[in-house]
Amino acid sequence: MYGRLPIAKMLAATIALTAAISAVMLSINWDGQEASTAAPKIDQLLNVMIVLSSFVFSLVMVMLFYALWKFKAKPGDESDGEPIHGNTRLEVAWTVIPTIIVLFGAGYSWSVLNDIEKVDGNPLTVDVFSQQYAWSFGYPENRGRWSQGELHVPLDRQIKFEMHAQDVIHSFWVPEWRIKKDNVPGITTTAIVTPDKLGTYQLICTELCGFGHASMRAKVVVETPANFSKWVTALPDTVPPPLKESIVQDTETNPVPVGAGGA
């Protein structure tokens, strides 16, 4: 037998290493500016996952280096290693602990998703039309006005984006909002966002969709409700018939989007 493992010392080393790695990892601003009510919740989730991952990594490293140091063969020792027939306590521990960590991560993510996808009483619906390689936007609540390449939304109002891909799969992503949603031909996918910071951002297609994918962007402007109202009213065009048609087709294929995430 190997004798007793210095469990308390190994645990202390694991915690110290977890703290050191977490301190470095959490000092980095991974996701940039936060500009929606969902952003801080998603960033917090990421931070918790970073600490948990640091813990698992540290535990493995401490045990690995302990084993390398403790059980190293002495010079001149040519004998076989001891035959090992398993260790029930260790096996129970390495099954139960990861199970708890994974279930915690799943439960926490679920509750964050539930929270950020909750539709409040008064969302503004905006239709998002994506095609190789451009974005355009319809405002059904503002007499069907239509904007190409520029998305405006009012500050502090929940927006319900309904996505209608015209050709292949695209993906709607505004990094500062943290929200990302695939646009799939034939079905309507939905994203819920409440922008809470004025400013100009970038909408990026984040699903490789063809030759011009990298340039498939649009300007996003979050402005006061009064300015938004002025802008949307002044738009000269309404949604063109083929795009309107695509909404009807989507709806027929998928009359009730499943949850807030579409199908």
Ligand SMILES: [Cu+2]
């Ligand atoms: Cu695209």
